[in-house]
Amino acid sequence: MRFVLLCLSLTLSATPSWSQEALGLAAPDEISDSGLLQHILPRFSLKTGIRVVADENGVMSLVLSPPGDPVFARDGVIYHLRTTDAPKQTRFREWLLSDIGKRTVENFAPADGATFSARFDVAVAEKTQEVDGDAALGQDLSMTHCGRCHVIGPQNRMNGLGSTPSFAVLRAMPDWSERFQAFFALNPHPAFTQIEGVTEPFPPERPSPIHPVEMTLTDLDAILAFVAALSAADLGAPLQLQ
Known part of the structure; x- marks a missing residue:
């Protein structure tokens, strides 16, 4: 038993x-x-x-x-x-x-319509993007808000955190524009970033752990204009395994 x-x-x-x-x-x-x-x-x-x-x-x-x-x-x-x-x-x-x-x-067979595919290549085409923001203002805003962690350019090349990519490296990525436009929703930014009219205020019980980044959509457009004009870093050819 x-x-x-x-x-x-x-x-x-x-x-x-x-x-x-x-x-x-x-x-x-x-x-x-x-x-x-x-x-x-x-x-x-x-x-x-x-x-x-x-x-x-x-x-x-x-x-x-x-x-x-x-x-x-x-x-x-x-x-x-x-x-x-x-x-x-x-x-x-x-x-x-x-x-x-x-x-x-x-393996799912829908009753109506096409089947789903989970194996595909996400083709991201480099687009010529028109940005209306003030690039000069964007450079200043980037230094103020982002320079504490990211290398923005030669002016703070010794001050960025080693674990964060520089703006030049980010600019070399095919989806750089999407990354910058939605940066406030990508970790770790939501914990300390507020975009006027877009993000919700920090809950009283969960304030920003550091001095918050506060900007408007106009500020974000200016940063996009600045990044669009940057020279992308040369990341070299993709690694090939033999």
Whole structure:
């Protein structure tokens, strides 16, 4: 009898607990209506014991454009997953980007419309972008707000943090414009950045850990104009493994 009870105890302890609070995932109507979430979310939960449910107010979201990780595509539209660094959200992101997650997406057969693809190349074309901001003002604002961490140019080349890329390196990236336009939503910036009319005020119980970066959309346009005029760093040829 004791052996039976012990086996039963071990079996129960190895079974995922479903009493934990579920993580919500918001998605466009075309994704929710397709049935894809009803296909992939229970499979992830069964595999990990982490409950993820469709929720229009969820902490995670599937969106049509960056920032976020491109996770699958349908009819030429690429959907991106936005998460925070919370461990359970990171686990879901890693699963969806894994071979198992990709196969789970591609094994779904919708009742109507095209199937989903989880294996694709995200082609980012370099565009000639017209920026209306004041580049000179943007340089001053970049030094004031960003120079504490990033190397902006020769004037502060010895003052940036080694763990943060310089503006020249960021300018060399194909999606540099998207990165700068949405920088306030990309970690670690949300913790200390306020954009007038865009971001919510800091909660009283969670103030900025450092002197906050406060700017307007006009200021952001000026910084974009400054970065657009920068010479991109030469990052060399991609590494090739033999």
